[in-house]
Amino acid sequence: MADDYAIEAHGLTRRFGELTAVDHLDLRVPSGEIYGFLGPNGSGKSTTIRLLCGLLTPSEGEARVLGRRVPGEAEALKQEIGYMTQRFSLYEDLDVRENLTFIANIYGIPRRELRARVEGQLARYHLSDRPRQRAGTLSGGQKQRLALAAATLHRPRLLLLDEPTSAVDPQSRRDFWETLFELSAEGTTILVSTHYMDEAERCHRLAILDHGAIVADGAPRDLYEAMDALVVEVETADPRAAREVLLGREPILGVTQLGVRLRVLVERSVADAPDLVGRLLDGARIRASVTLTHPGLEDVFVMATRDAREPVPWEG
Amino acid sequence: MGGLRRLFAIVGKEVRQLRRDRLTFGMIAGIPVLQILLFGYAINTDVRHLSAAVADQAQTSLSRELIAASQASQVVDIRARVDTARELERMLGRGEIDVGLLIPADFGRRLADPSRAAGQLLVDGTDPTIPASARQLAALELGYDSTPKPARREPVYEIRNYYNPERRSAINIVPGLIGVILTMTMVLFTAVAIVRESERGNLELLINTPVRRIELMIGKILPYVLIGLVQVTLILLLGAWLFDVPIRGPLLHVYGAAGLFIAANLTLGLVISTVAKTQFQAMQMTFFFFLPSILLSGFMFPFDGMPPAARYLAELLPLTHFVRLIRGIMLRAAGLGDMPGEVLALLAFTVLTLAVAVGRFRKTLD
Numbered sequence: 001m002a003d004d005y006a007i008e009a010h011g012l013t014r015r016f017g018e019l020t021a022v023d024h025l026d027l028r029v030p031s032g033e034i035y036g037f038l039g040p041n042g043s044g045k046s047t048t049i050r051l052l053c054g055l056l057t058p059s060e061g062e063a064r065v066l067g068r069r070v071p072g073e074a075e076a077l078k079q080e081i082g083y084m085t086q087r088f089s090l091y092e093d094l095d096v097r098e099n100l101t102f103i104a105n106i107y108g109i110p111r112r113e114l115r116a117r118v119e120g121q122l123a124r125y126h127l128s129d130r131p132r133q134r135a136g137t138l139s140g141g142q143k144q145r146l147a148l149a150a151a152t153l154h155r156p157r158l159l160l161l162d163e164p165t166s167a168v169d170p171q172s173r174r175d176f177w178e179t180l181f182e183l184s185a186e187g188t189t190i191l192v193s194t195h196y197m198d199e200a201e202r203c204h205r206l207a208i209l210d211h212g213a214i215v216a217d218g219a220p221r222d223l224y225e226a227m228d229a230l231v232v233e234v235e236t237a238d239p240r241a242a243r244e245v246l247l248g249r250e251p252i253l254g255v256t257q258l259g260v261r262l263r264v265l266v267e268r269s270v271a272d273a274p275d276l277v278g279r280l281l282d283g284a285r286i287r288a289s290v291t292l293t294h295p296g297l298e299d300v301f302v303m304a305t306r307d308a309r310e311p312v313p314w315e316g
Numbered sequence: 317m318g319g320l321r322r323l324f325a326i327v328g329k330e331v332r333q334l335r336r337d338r339l340t341f342g343m344i345a346g347i348p349v350l351q352i353l354l355f356g357y358a359i360n361t362d363v364r365h366l367s368a369a370v371a372d373q374a375q376t377s378l379s380r381e382l383i384a385a386s387q388a389s390q391v392v393d394i395r396a397r398v399d400t401a402r403e404l405e406r407m408l409g410r411g412e413i414d415v416g417l418l419i420p421a422d423f424g425r426r427l428a429d430p431s432r433a434a435g436q437l438l439v440d441g442t443d444p445t446i447p448a449s450a451r452q453l454a455a456l457e458l459g460y461d462s463t464p465k466p467a468r469r470e471p472v473y474e475i476r477n478y479y480n481p482e483r484r485s486a487i488n489i490v491p492g493l494i495g496v497i498l499t500m501t502m503v504l505f506t507a508v509a510i511v512r513e514s515e516r517g518n519l520e521l522l523i524n525t526p527v528r529r530i531e532l533m534i535g536k537i538l539p540y541v542l543i544g545l546v547q548v549t550l551i552l553l554l555g556a557w558l559f560d561v562p563i564r565g566p567l568l569h570v571y572g573a574a575g576l577f578i579a580a581n582l583t584l585g586l587v588i589s590t591v592a593k594t595q596f597q598a599m600q601m602t603f604f605f606f607l608p609s610i611l612l613s614g615f616m617f618p619f620d621g622m623p624p625a626a627r628y629l630a631e632l633l634p635l636t637h638f639v640r641l642i643r644g645i646m647l648r649a650a651g652l653g654d655m656p657g658e659v660l661a662l663l664a665f666t667v668l669t670l671a672v673a674v675g676r677f678r679k680t681l682d
């Protein structure tokens with residue numbers, strides 16, 4: 001049934017000259033869920049979202065959004081989707097209320113409701129104290145709330161949010177996500193791109209993008225469970241030296257440094273991973289405390305993009 | 317219904333933005349005032365003390381009387397006396413004099429013949445004020461009472477206008493100037509209109525709304541129609557006040573012609589806006605269009621003096637048709653109905669460019 005999925009894409013591809021920004025993407029976003037796009041800069045998140053709103057024409061493949069073909073039937077979709085661009089795209093020389101009123105008129109919100117709707121959005125997005133402030137002078141967090149207020153003003157069934165929380169402090173990010181959960185509870189499907197792991201972890205489901213391709217997807221828990229690696233955390237005085245020692249050694253799959261700690265990915269089949277890592281470090285006379293820990297999305301990401309990034313150097 | 321609503325939303329937004337854009341707002345009044353003052357200075361016909369030289373080949377009492385009368389008029393200051401027309405031409409060419417007075421040897425006989433001009437004025441036409449001033453000399457009468465004055469059909473001097481065959485004056489320039497000023501401001505304002513939205517990132521949001529292309533285009537130009545008409549009013553008032561430029565035809569037709577012309581320029585601006593990638597490019601294209609408009613339209617140089625290729629090109633420019641219309645209405649007391657060809661040309665230009673603009677504009681980022 002088409003209604004089960006708000007978005008379905010098959011082999012969606014977009015090239016810019018030589019560059020393939022989106023590479024044969026297969027995507028299914030279930031209705032009513034918050035679906036995350038996690039990926040580093042240039043991985044094709046924005047391009048995919050633009051393809052899905054019909055702003056870009058795919059080079060190959062096809063997509064259906066809310067049961068309509070894009071870009072062919074994109075025009076009929078405009079009323080049903082809300083899009084929050086990565087860059088702030090409301091009018092900086094109009095004030096907060098003028099921006100929302102303009103958007104309300106463009107979407108044809110009935111005149112009797114218009115005022116109430118705009119004031120409602122101002123209240124919901126904590127902008128009631130500054131309706132006359134020019135949008136250009138808002139802080140990053142305020143701009144982001146205004147943009148979300150504008151994108152949800154016409155009560156779209158599907159929200160496409162492109163890195164909505166870059167440029168926002170952690171507290172504002174938490175508040176923002178509270179709002180997303182509320183919207184989701186009201187039945188809105190949300191596709192949100194991010195490069196923050198903690199945000200991606202909050203999604204019902206997510207896809208990890210790298211070089212325009214989905215390298216892993218599913219619910220966060222499923223992704224951890226499906227991971228072919230154990231995660232060992234190493235705490236040591238000299239993490240750089242420890243990294244040097246571990247990198248590329250069989251059966252170690254990857255080493256990421258997080259401050260004074262290292263997260264070491266070890267092949268799942270290894271029986272006693274912390275012991276093995278400890279012995280390798282001992283051999284290089286590096287003192288360290290080694291513990292087995294739970295995988296995070298970061299680890300999933302490292303595993304998923306391992307081959308594409310750096311071929312593991314082989315040493316005897 | 318929903319369409320009109322969106323259209324007015326765009327118009328309202330444009331007006332608000334315009335009010336807050338000091339530079340553009342200043343240009344609306346600044347450009348007409350500045351231009352009319354600049355051109356007005358050059359078209360001031362009441363120029364005196366032009367430097368002159370005389371070649372008096374007749375050397376009679378009559379010829380001396382003419383020279384004295386010319387000097388007394390204060391239009392010219394006679395700085396030098398030479399013998400031949402050739403010398404006058406040389407001084408004119410070197411820029412030493414503005415006017416050469418040539419009185420031929422048979423001056424007395426020519427004066428008696430009412431069908432011939434008696435003397436010649438050699439005029440430097442590169443400066444448009446000079447031929448106009450020299451015409452005052454041509455109107456001189458000789459106060460020579462002893463014989464009954466023959467009814468002269470030709471003035472005493474025959475004006476030989478060098479370098480600029482068409483005589484012009486403020487009255488001729490101001491109507492055309494309306495067109496020049498409108499071309500400059502109207503095209504420029506709309507040429508940047510859509511490019512600015514895409515440079516500032518607003519367009520990505522806008523094209524993702526239900527707004528239709530035609531609504532966006534019309535909504536963007538409507539506020540400027542009003543601004544253009546305000547500019548026209550300003551120029552007419554300044555022209556009447558500073559230079560006594562008459563409006564001999566019906567005022568409504570003046571505004572009708574201006575309205576048609578404004579529409580043509582605004583839609584052209586939209587086409588530029590859909591082609592240009594940056595505001596700077598839009599400005600370059602505007603000037604690329606502005607130059608031939610000024611040169612070929614008949615505003616600066618007489619249309620009939622141009623080679624056929626230039627004339628065909630000129631027929632494609634809205635300013636050409638507007639200059640004909642507005643001169644006709646303001647100076648010859650004609651109405652729009654007297655020049656249906658020009659009206660149709662402007663209408664066709666508007667419809668065509670609007671269609672091109674709407675056709676070129678895509679609600680995508682491809």
Ligand SMILES: Nc1ncnc2c1ncn2[C@@H]1O[C@H](COP(=O)(O)OP(=O)(O)OP(=O)(O)O)[C@@H](O)[C@H]1O
Nearest residue numbers: 016019021039040041042043044045046047048086
């Ligand atoms: N219009 C375009 N023309 C040429 N290349 C483009 C265009 N748009 C995007 N790209 C390229 O496509 C790739 C993917 O870009 P995209 O903006 O989708 O990445 P992203 O995942 O959104 O990155 P970020 O996190 O930095 O926003 C990049 O290499 C980018 O340079």
Ligand SMILES: [Mg+2]
Nearest residue numbers: 045046047086
């Ligand atoms: Mg992006």
